[in-house]
Amino acid sequence: MILSSKYQYIFILILLTFSCDLKEDELAPEESFIKVYDVNNFNLDLEPVDIIQTSDSGYVILAKDKDDIPNILETNGQGEIQSIRSTASETGSQYFRPIGELMNIAGSIYFIAMNINLEAVLLEIEPGRIGTRVYSQVYQPLAASKGPGNEILIAGYSSAQGDEIVTEQSTFYVMTPNSSTPKYSYNLRTEDSFTDDLVNSYLNGEANFPFFTGYIGGESSASHYYVNTFYNFNLSTVFLNPTNDPDSQIEGSVIGDNYAGGMKSMLSLGGNDFATAYQHTNDYYFNPLNNIPVGEHNSSLDSGEVKFSEIDNLSEVIIKRVNIGEQDLVIYAAQNRRKQVVLYSYDSSTGSFIGKMTLGNNSPYEAIDFEITNDEGMIILAKTYVADARFGRVALFKLNNDQLSPLIR
Amino acid sequence: MEMTRLTFVTAMFILLCYSPIHGQGKYKNRSQQRQSQFWIGLKGGANLTKANPETRYSIFDRLSGETDQSAMKNYDNYGSLNANFGVVFTYDSPFGLAVSFQPTVQNYTFSYGYEFDWVDDTNTGNTMILNYQHDHFFRYMELPLFLRYQFPLGSSNVKGSTGGVAGKREFIPYIQGGFYYSRLIDAFKTITTSGTDNVTGNQANIQTSEESFGVKNQIMDGSIGWIAGIGAAYDIGNIRVSAEINYKSGINNIASSQNRYSNSNTAMGYYDVFDDFTLQHVEFNLNLLFPLKFITNDSFNAL
Numbered sequence: 001m002i003l004s005s006k007y008q009y010i011f012i013l014i015l016l017t018f019s020c021d022l023k024e025d026e027l028a029p030e031e032s033f034i035k036v037y038d039v040n041n042f043n044l045d046l047e048p049v050d051i052i053q054t055s056d057s058g059y060v061i062l063a064k065d066k067d068d069i070p071n072i073l074e075t076n077g078q079g080e081i082q083s084i085r086s087t088a089s090e091t092g093s094q095y096f097r098p099i100g101e102l103m104n105i106a107g108s109i110y111f112i113a114m115n116i117n118l119e120a121v122l123l124e125i126e127p128g129r130i131g132t133r134v135y136s137q138v139y140q141p142l143a144a145s146k147g148p149g150n151e152i153l154i155a156g157y158s159s160a161q162g163d164e165i166v167t168e169q170s171t172f173y174v175m176t177p178n179s180s181t182p183k184y185s186y187n188l189r190t191e192d193s194f195t196d197d198l199v200n201s202y203l204n205g206e207a208n209f210p211f212f213t214g215y216i217g218g219e220s221s222a223s224h225y226y227v228n229t230f231y232n233f234n235l236s237t238v239f240l241n242p243t244n245d246p247d248s249q250i251e252g253s254v255i256g257d258n259y260a261g262g263m264k265s266m267l268s269l270g271g272n273d274f275a276t277a278y279q280h281t282n283d284y285y286f287n288p289l290n291n292i293p294v295g296e297h298n299s300s301l302d303s304g305e306v307k308f309s310e311i312d313n314l315s316e317v318i319i320k321r322v323n324i325g326e327q328d329l330v331i332y333a334a335q336n337r338r339k340q341v342v343l344y345s346y347d348s349s350t351g352s353f354i355g356k357m358t359l360g361n362n363s364p365y366e367a368i369d370f371e372i373t374n375d376e377g378m379i380i381l382a383k384t385y386v387a388d389a390r391f392g393r394v395a396l397f398k399l400n401n402d403q404l405s406p407l408i409r
Numbered sequence: 410m411e412m413t414r415l416t417f418v419t420a421m422f423i424l425l426c427y428s429p430i431h432g433q434g435k436y437k438n439r440s441q442q443r444q445s446q447f448w449i450g451l452k453g454g455a456n457l458t459k460a461n462p463e464t465r466y467s468i469f470d471r472l473s474g475e476t477d478q479s480a481m482k483n484y485d486n487y488g489s490l491n492a493n494f495g496v497v498f499t500y501d502s503p504f505g506l507a508v509s510f511q512p513t514v515q516n517y518t519f520s521y522g523y524e525f526d527w528v529d530d531t532n533t534g535n536t537m538i539l540n541y542q543h544d545h546f547f548r549y550m551e552l553p554l555f556l557r558y559q560f561p562l563g564s565s566n567v568k569g570s571t572g573g574v575a576g577k578r579e580f581i582p583y584i585q586g587g588f589y590y591s592r593l594i595d596a597f598k599t600i601t602t603s604g605t606d607n608v609t610g611n612q613a614n615i616q617t618s619e620e621s622f623g624v625k626n627q628i629m630d631g632s633i634g635w636i637a638g639i640g641a642a643y644d645i646g647n648i649r650v651s652a653e654i655n656y657k658s659g660i661n662n663i664a665s666s667q668n669r670y671s672n673s674n675t676a677m678g679y680y681d682v683f684d685d686f687t688l689q690h691v692e693f694n695l696n697l698l699f700p701l702k703f704i705t706n707d708s709f710n711a712l
Contacts, residue, residue, distance in 0.1 A: 021592065021631030027666040029466075034670045036680055039473040042529035042537075042608075073472075081470055362678025386680075387527055387537050388606075388615065403671075 289351025339364035345407035450698035
């Protein structure tokens with residue numbers, strides 16, 4: 001059959017139309033998924049703590065149950081659970097209160113928890129076993145993060161009993177995975193006996209304070225460390241010099257408003273530049289490019305901060321600097337009042353706002369952690385509540401690069 | 410189960426078609442029997458749909474209890490009726506073969522359900538069960554092309570050749586097969602949530618709620634498939650009425666992998682994403698056809 005050229009065009013057009021809507025660019029299951037990890041037991045709430053991608057593109061999720069016992073969920077690249085590991089059965093000892101973050105140091109994955117003596121313990125997640133190292137000097141660990149090189153930064157708290165007086169002090173330690181002796185240790189006097197009660201209620205889960213640690217510097221060494229903790233009657237961010245000389249340890253601080261206001265989250269962008277989130281009671285203020293003179297003692301709220309009324313009053317704020325493609329971004333993750341995960345993206349060099357994105361609907365989703373994945377997508381760890389919002393569970397969102405477009409300029 | 414039902418219906422229909430013509434002799438004059446004709450008409454009917462999952466996907470991942478939640482959707486196959494309407498263009502060749510093009514608006518419904526349960530391990534009487542029922546409504550513009558064979562019948566079934574429609578007979582059974590391309594016009598689902606809350610040991614029903622969501626983005630725009638069916642036509646005056654039953658089977662997966670998780674209402678609120686699936690249908694149609702060629706005398710020879 002010979003068709004006239006007009007009909008040939010129409011025929012080809014029809015064929016093209018048909019083939020287009022029958023086939024699409026298939027998305028591989030590991031590119032994008034949503035998972036909610038459920039247990040059908042009333043008494044097994046799982047609260048996510050942190051997530052890290054492994055070298056084989058799977059994920060390790062640190063979670064804790066109702067009794068604050070660490071659980072380690074290992075998934076493959078599609079988010080399917082491969083194993084659930086309990087520190088109790090693999091180490092034969094009881095550990096509690098795992099604290100973020102999961103740290104990849106020289107290819108091994110570590111996190112900090114505490115033993116029954118309230119001492120910090122470094123746990124190493126290895127295939128088939130969980131290694132432990134007790135940091136007996138670090139009492140009541142409150143926050144931990146990876147420092148430069150193989151350093152681990154831990155904020156703690158202790159009441160030192162002297163001859164007649166009790167000294168309440170926040171502590172900060174720079175540790176390493178292969179030694180129980182601190183590289184640097186700092187004692188920061190709270191000057192306030194009330195902080196004992198505050199730390200107790202924090203460890204009991206009755207109160208929440210934004211304890212965190214961090215550093216200014218490159219990948220191998222720090223020019224300053226910082227810790228957000230109780231110091232000098234306030235919740236303050238204290239800048240510390242890398243030294244063990246007690247007279248020159250404290251460089252400066254950002255002073256909070258007693259215990260009702262202060263830094264919620266902070267990320268060093270180099271020098272005196274920080275991306276900050278400040279919380280004062282129920283109000284949140286973000287500044288993606290905040291110049292804080294680290295050698296001075298300043299109040300924490302400044303005029304450059306923008307109030308984010310949509311952030312839920314119990315939200316965590318996670319700030320990370322990431323590279324997506326060629327772009328160097330600062331991303332804030334939080335929970336909004338609609339109980340969704342909300343991500344805000346900023347240019348890291350100018351601090352200008354790029355875009356935002358929400359995840360979740362109908363059920364509550366609370367941002368816990370996020371990471372850029374090997375395939376330039378993003379994995380987002382969240383807490384959700386199932387069964388008419390009754391039981392807390394771990395939720396995972398994986399987005400591919402295309403789906404991140406609202407956050408990219 | 411549905412296969413048995415389908416086989417039974419098909420068998421009954423074949424019997425129905427053939428019973429009046431048993432023992433009838435061969436027709437005498439083939440030229441009266443077989444002449445060409447163009448028909449145009451309307452069709453309408455009802456269909457039943459089955460969704461056939463291939464690769465399963467789920468958001469809920471159970472770490473305890475019944476762990477295999479990936480196969481948790483229970484599909485209700487051929488469970489509810491819906492309607493289809495269209496137009497018919499048919500060419501009857503003089504050799505018993507006919508070609509028919511029938512653009513049709515197809516409304517399909519299918520459903521699946523799943524259940525989540527939780528139990529208090531310190532008091533197993535305390536349970537909580539949530540049921541989710543998903544009813545889907547898909548509307549397609551379907552473009553099927555049929556090739557049909559009409560069985561020859563005995564002379565007693567042939568009307569006089571004076572006047573009327575060429576090749577006119579009273580009763581014409583036929584078999585047909587073909588392919589279709591269909592394009593999605595609309596798709597939505599209604600999710601009904603119900604459950605039982607035994608948390609205190611006393612049973613309380615959870616308030617039943619119903620929500621509807623558009624899911625067109627989660628479904629591929631196009632679908633292709635094959636059709637096989639049987640039918641019979643009956644001529645009343647110049648009008649031809651036919652009844653037929655068709656089985657249709659989709660060939661391509663119609664769930665979009667790109668947008669599988671992008672409906673935040675269904676995915677994040679109800680932990681629901683589509684499996685990769687194809688659709689199968691059994692449909693019944695009544696056709697009303699009007700001839701385009703009339704002949705006024707016996708010597709007229711149609712194409």
